[in-house]
Amino acid sequence: MQxxxxxxxxxxxxFPDWYALLSALLMGAFGVMALGIxxxxxxxxxxxxxxxxxxxxxxxxAGYRFREKHFSASNTANQLLALGAGTGPAIAAAVxxxxxxxxxxxxxxxxxxxxxxxxxxxxxxxxxxWLCRKYEMxxxxxxxxxxxxxx
Numbered sequence: 001m002q003x004x005x006x007x008x009x010x011x012x013x014x015f016p017d018w019y020a021l022l023s024a025l026l027m028g029a030f031g032v033m034a035l036g037i038x039x040x041x042x043x044x045x046x047x048x049x050x051x052x053x054x055x056x057x058x059x060x061x062a063g064y065r066f067r068e069k070h071f072s073a074s075n076t077a078n079q080l081l082a083l084g085a086g087t088g089p090a091i092a093a094a095v096x097x098x099x100x101x102x103x104x105x106x107x108x109x110x111x112x113x114x115x116x117x118x119x120x121x122x123x124x125x126x127x128x129x130w131l132c133r134k135y136e137m138x139x140x141x142x143x144x145x146x147x148x149x150x151x
Contacts, residue, residue, distance in 0.1 A: 020069035021081055025088030028062030028121070032092040040096070044104050047097060048113060052120045055093040059086035059124025060131065067132035086125025093117040
């Protein structure tokens with residue numbers, strides 16, 4: 001247990017955003033796997049059509065999660081790591097598509113389909129980062145309705 005604690009303290013010192021990136025990658029990957037298994041159970045032949053939007057959605061969740069939990073102040077590094085968080089769902093989608101194509105249909109997915117998964121994951125992570133930035137900028141003390149000046 002002491003070695004785990006030493007490792008986490010060392011990672012915090014060397015790479016302060018490691019926990020945020022890990023939680024974003026895992027959340028996105030598990031989301032794609034869960035929704036992908038549901039789609040695969042219902043219609044495995046339509047997995048290639050449903051998996052890109054699922055990947056984009058889970059990429060948005062990953063980008064939002066990373067932006068929510070990051071610590072470092074470097075804006076460029078945060079942008080790149082938030083986009084990198086979208087690779088977790090993309091890898092999970094690619095693995096799921098390869099497994100389904102091999103086991104159900106005896107084929108291999110095309111490289112263009114796998115590239116679409118990566119594009120959807122990264123695009124989703126960018127969208128999730130943007131949503132988190134917009135959501136955090138909401139002023140909690142602002143009234144819900146606009147008050148008109150009294151005349």
